[in-house]
Amino acid sequence: MNVERALQILKDNGYKHTKQREKLLEILSLYDQYVSAQNVWKRLQEEFSGASYDTVYRNLYTMAELSILEYTVLNGEKHFGFHCETHGHHHHFICKSCGTMTPIDVCPIEKVESNLPNYQIDNHFFEVYGQCPSCQINQC
Known part of the structure; x- marks a missing residue:
């Protein structure tokens, strides 16, 4: 974008x-x-x-x-x-120190859907938080 x-x-x-x-x-x-x-x-x-x-x-x-x-x-x-347009459907790893976002190409929605039979899921939101390699080294 x-x-x-x-x-x-x-x-x-x-x-x-x-x-x-x-x-x-x-x-x-x-x-x-x-x-x-x-x-x-x-x-x-x-x-x-x-x-x-x-x-x-x-x-x-x-x-x-x-x-x-x-x-x-x-x-x-x-x-x-x-909005990331180049990665298709994806989620993110977000560094809590510097805010950098890295695309994650896996999605847990199929597992969630299999645990919720007969439910209609309209949308979902999945992110992983932590520290990126740079912030781990630099202790941001």
Whole structure:
């Protein structure tokens, strides 16, 4: 996913192209990890000092609903990152120290489905947390 593609998805879903949304996406494109809404807001305020945290959070959440972004919860706070399009269905290992996300190509949903006969599963969420090799070495 890139900024231009994300802006097109927003437009296709009835959302206007604004400079703030574009900058928000540009900020997220700088990272290969999940970023807290708080950090995105602080970076956005460098250019748009009047941007409210609530507006930033609503935009991030809307973009997640449109599958532009993915999110996870780290230390009790939602962190956002661009949706991975190149890996197909996958899950992530997320470093609790630096936030780096690494795709995991296995999915436990078949095992879950076999344990829940006659249930309809609409969606699922699976992530693994720990420390990446770099943070283990550097003790981040």
